[in-house]
Amino acid sequence: MFRQVRGLSTAVVVLVALSVLSDVVVGFGAAYAANTVTGYVNGVVGDAELDLMTTVVTAIEYVSLTLFIASAVVFLVWLWRVRANAESVNHTYGQRAVLWGWLPVVQLWVPRRVVLDVWRASAPVPDLSRAAVNWWWGLWLATLVLNRVVSRMVDRAGSVDDYRNVAVAVLVVAMLDAAEGVLLVVVVQRITGWQSAADFPPAPHPAPVQPAEAPPRVLPPPPAPDPRWARPE
Numbered sequence: 001m002f003r004q005v006r007g008l009s010t011a012v013v014v015l016v017a018l019s020v021l022s023d024v025v026v027g028f029g030a031a032y033a034a035n036t037v038t039g040y041v042n043g044v045v046g047d048a049e050l051d052l053m054t055t056v057v058t059a060i061e062y063v064s065l066t067l068f069i070a071s072a073v074v075f076l077v078w079l080w081r082v083r084a085n086a087e088s089v090n091h092t093y094g095q096r097a098v099l100w101g102w103l104p105v106v107q108l109w110v111p112r113r114v115v116l117d118v119w120r121a122s123a124p125v126p127d128l129s130r131a132a133v134n135w136w137w138g139l140w141l142a143t144l145v146l147n148r149v150v151s152r153m154v155d156r157a158g159s160v161d162d163y164r165n166v167a168v169a170v171l172v173v174a175m176l177d178a179a180e181g182v183l184l185v186v187v188v189q190r191i192t193g194w195q196s197a198a199d200f201p202p203a204p205h206p207a208p209v210q211p212a213e214a215p216p217r218v219l220p221p222p223p224a225p226d227p228r229w230a231r232p233e
Helices: 006-041 047-085 110-122 131-156 160-195
Strands: none
Touching: 006 047, 006 131, 006 160, 047 110, 047 160, 110 131, 131 160
């Protein structure tokens, strides 16, 4: 049964936009933290300012994490519904892949395939460019790897230069997150727009008609032997 997804799409767009904004704030918060630590080491910043920095950065990180979780949950609900609406093609994975596809290891390829199948089933014309999906997924994988790199950098940071490097890395991840979020919004709005059209689901495209084969040529039977030409015994 078809279910409308425009309201969910709006919620996804708003939450993703807020999440991207919070990531950018986290990036600048990392730069603020690095400058505060540098000032503290040089004796310019006191304990009160250092404590304030810690409180502010921690609050920013909690807000960013909350927005990320909220946007992820709403996105999964949206993806579940558009996957259920898009049954006009054969999908690579079943409906539940919307959920288990994000488990470790399989998350590297299954969610992209799920979204691509929904894109293909929802598009009004066949073979529509899927560059938006592929770029979104590539940036998501890049941020996934870089976030782990940043976490290790934070764990090993022990000097002012280390914290400055962390701040630069966090800013780079924030910019990639922003680009990934923009592309995700494009994908969500495209699929939602297609599925909200009056002519959705699109009529299946007929398979090409093969020319009919000519019937086999039937040869006439050979003539019976003429007894006049029979050889006498």
